[in-house]
Amino acid sequence: MKRESRCKENQEYHPLWTGSGKTSGRSYEVFDAELRGEYEGCKTGAAHEEELLRTLSCRYQTTMRRYGVVAAAAVVAVVATLAVQEAEAARILYLAPIGAKSHKNFHLAIAESLAQNNHSVTLVTSFKSSQSRLNIQEVVLTEADITEHMPNLFTTGRASFLADVYQVMVDKCFIALASDQMQKLQTDKFDLVMYGLFNTECLLPVVHRLKVPMILVSNNVLTGTYSDTAYNPHFSSLTASYFLELAHPLTFTDRMMSALFDSLVHWIYPSLALPQMESECRARQLCPDDMPSFSQMRYWSSLTIVNSVRTLERPTLPYSPTVVHAGGIHCRPAQPLPTDLREWADGSGSAGFIFFSLGSLVKPSTMPEKYRSVLLKVFASLEQRVLWKWDEETMEGLPPNVRLSKWLPQQDVLGHPRLQLFMTHGGILSLQEATYHGVPVLGFPVHVDQKHNLNQAQRDGWARVLYWDDLTFANLSRSIMEAIQDSRMKEEVARRSRVMRDQPVSPGAWTTYWIEYVIRHRGATHLRCPAVLMPWYQLYNVDVWVVIMVVSVAVLLLTSYLTYKTLTCLITRCCRTTKDKRE
Known part of the structure; x- marks a missing residue:
C-alpha cells in the first residue's frame, strides 16, 4: 500500500493525520503529536524507508524554519526513537x-x-x-x-x-x-x-x-x-455471558446466575473438554510425546x-x-458504488432506500415462504426502495421497488448518503460497519450471539429487534417506520460513529x-x-477477610465477656456495700 493511502486510512481515525505538512496556527506540541501519529500511522516497512526519510527531511526543514533549532532537534529525537522501535520484517x-x-x-x-x-x-x-x-x-x-x-x-x-x-x-x-x-x-x-x-x-x-x-x-x-x-x-458481577442474556447492571439474581455459569464453564472446559481433545490428539499421533x-x-x-x-x-x-x-x-470509508447500483440508489430520491442482508452463513433462499411473503408485502407498501442481498437471480412476486443482488459491497452501500436503514442478521462485523458508517439498524437474529448483539444495540438506543416468530405485516411495517423516523436512533448511532472513529491510531x-x-x-x-x-480466595482477599471477621468476632466476644464480668463484679460489690451499711 502506498504511503498516501495509508495516511488516508488513518485520517478516518484522527483529525491531525492530514499529511499536509502545514504547521501554521498550531503549537509545537500539536505539531510534534502530529508527526508522531504520521510516522506511526504511515510507516510501511523497509520498502518505503527512502520515501519516509525524504518526507521526514522535508518536515525537519519546515520545523527548522518555523520553530528553530531546539524544536527541530526534539523532532529528530522523536523520529530516531520511533525508528529504533520499528520491527524488522517477520x-x-x-x-x-x-x-x-x-x-x-x-x-x-x-x-x-x-x-x-x-x-x-x-x-x-x-x-x-x-x-x-x-x-x-x-x-x-x-x-x-x-x-x-x-x-x-x-x-x-x-x-x-x-x-x-x-x-x-x-x-x-x-x-x-x-x-x-x-x-x-x-x-x-x-x-x-x-x-x-x-x-x-x-x-x-x-x-x-x-x-x-x-x-x-x-x-x-x-x-x-x-x-x-x-x-x-x-x-462475573460486571458482565454476564451472552448465552444468559442478562443486561447491566446485574441484579442479585443475575449476579448469582452469572457467577454459577462462569464457574461451571471454567470447570467444564479445562477439566473435561481440553483433556478429551488432548487424548484424541495423542491417539491420532498428532501431538509429540514431549509436548x-x-x-x-x-x-x-x-x-x-x-x-x-x-x-x-x-x-x-x-x-x-x-x-x-x-x-x-475491517471498517473503511465508503467508495463509489458501481455505476448501475449508484444510479439506482441516487434515484431513490428523498425517501431513500433500505438495505437488507442476512450475512454469509444463512442462505436467504431457504427462508420459509411465510416469512418471505410478509417481507414482500411490506416492501411493496413502502415509499423507500429496498436493496436485498439474495442468493438467486430472481424471485417470484418481486415488487418494482425491490432490487436483488447475489453480492454487494456492503460498506460502500452503508456509506451511501441516501441509505435510511440497515436490516441485518446482527453479526458483529455487520454491526461494527453500521456503527462506523452511522446507520440505524433493524435486526433479525439468526444465531445465538446475534441475539445478544442486537439486544445490546437496542438497549444502547440505535437499533430495533424483531424476532422471526413475531414477523407479521403490522409488526414489520411499524418497526421499519419507527427505525426510520426515530431521530434519537439516528443521533445515537451518529454519536457512536464519532466515538468509534476517534482513536489515537487506527485499529490496524x-x-x-x-x-x-x-x-x-x-x-x-x-x-x-x-x-x-491466583486462587480465588487470595485474589479477592477472602482469607484475609475471614481472619479479620474471626478476630473481630473473637475480640467482640471477649470484650463483651469482660464487660459482663466487670459489671457483674461491680454490681455485686455495690450491693454488698449497701447491705453492710444498712446492717
Whole structure:
C-alpha cells in the first residue's frame, strides 16, 4: 500500500493525520503529536524507508524554519526513537482454519495490516479469497469448512448453539492439523504463531514444534472462558455471558446466575473438554510425546486480540496490557458504488432506500415462504426502495421497488448518503460497519450471539429487534417506520460513529504495533497480570477477610465477656456495700 493511502486510512481515525505538512496556527506540541501519529500511522516497512526519510527531511526543514533549532532537534529525537522501535520484517503463521466465512474478514484485516508493514503472513483458512494480496500467502483447507454443518434457523426452526457444532469443530480442527499442508508448515521457520480462538486448541502442537511466541485472536469479545488464557481478570458481577442474556447492571439474581455459569464453564472446559481433545490428539499421533498438556500450553499466549471497540463497550471493563482491541479493523470509508447500483440508489430520491442482508452463513433462499411473503408485502407498501442481498437471480412476486443482488459491497452501500436503514442478521462485523458508517439498524437474529448483539444495540438506543416468530405485516411495517423516523436512533448511532472513529491510531496500526512488540521482545510474558493465576480466595482477599471477621468476632466476644464480668463484679460489690451499711 502506498504511503498516501495509508495516511488516508488513518485520517478516518484522527483529525491531525492530514499529511499536509502545514504547521501554521498550531503549537509545537500539536505539531510534534502530529508527526508522531504520521510516522506511526504511515510507516510501511523497509520498502518505503527512502520515501519516509525524504518526507521526514522535508518536515525537519519546515520545523527548522518555523520553530528553530531546539524544536527541530526534539523532532529528530522523536523520529530516531520511533525508528529504533520499528520491527524488522517477520514471518508470521496465522492459523484460522475453523470458523464462519465472515470470521475470515476479521482475520484477513489483521493479516493485511501486518502485510502493509512488510511482514510475510501465511494465513491458514478454509475459504479461498477472490484475489491475491502482497505479502500474504493463503493455505486453503476446504476440508475444514464447517458451514454446511451449522444449523440453519430457516431449515431447523431454531438458532444454532455452540454445543450443536462443537464436536464438528473439533473433528475439523484435527483434519486441518493432519493435512499435508499443515504438516509441511511445521517444518518451516516462523517468528510468530497466531491462531483464532474457536475450539482450536488442537492446533497447539504447531506452537510446540515451532517454539515461537504465540498470540490468540478472538473474532468476538473476550468471554470468561478465555479471560484466564488472556491473563485478564474476569468479573462475573460486571458482565454476564451472552448465552444468559442478562443486561447491566446485574441484579442479585443475575449476579448469582452469572457467577454459577462462569464457574461451571471454567470447570467444564479445562477439566473435561481440553483433556478429551488432548487424548484424541495423542491417539491420532498428532501431538509429540514431549509436548506439555493443552491445559498448560493454553497459558503460553503473549497477547489476545479481541474483536471489540473498547470505547463502545458497555459496561466499561478493566483490561490488562495483554488484551488488544481490534474492533473495526475491517471498517473503511465508503467508495463509489458501481455505476448501475449508484444510479439506482441516487434515484431513490428523498425517501431513500433500505438495505437488507442476512450475512454469509444463512442462505436467504431457504427462508420459509411465510416469512418471505410478509417481507414482500411490506416492501411493496413502502415509499423507500429496498436493496436485498439474495442468493438467486430472481424471485417470484418481486415488487418494482425491490432490487436483488447475489453480492454487494456492503460498506460502500452503508456509506451511501441516501441509505435510511440497515436490516441485518446482527453479526458483529455487520454491526461494527453500521456503527462506523452511522446507520440505524433493524435486526433479525439468526444465531445465538446475534441475539445478544442486537439486544445490546437496542438497549444502547440505535437499533430495533424483531424476532422471526413475531414477523407479521403490522409488526414489520411499524418497526421499519419507527427505525426510520426515530431521530434519537439516528443521533445515537451518529454519536457512536464519532466515538468509534476517534482513536489515537487506527485499529490496524494499534494491532500491528502490539504484534511487532511481541516479535521484538520474543514474547511478552512481562505484560501478564498474575491475578488469573491466583486462587480465588487470595485474589479477592477472602482469607484475609475471614481472619479479620474471626478476630473481630473473637475480640467482640471477649470484650463483651469482660464487660459482663466487670459489671457483674461491680454490681455485686455495690450491693454488698449497701447491705453492710444498712446492717
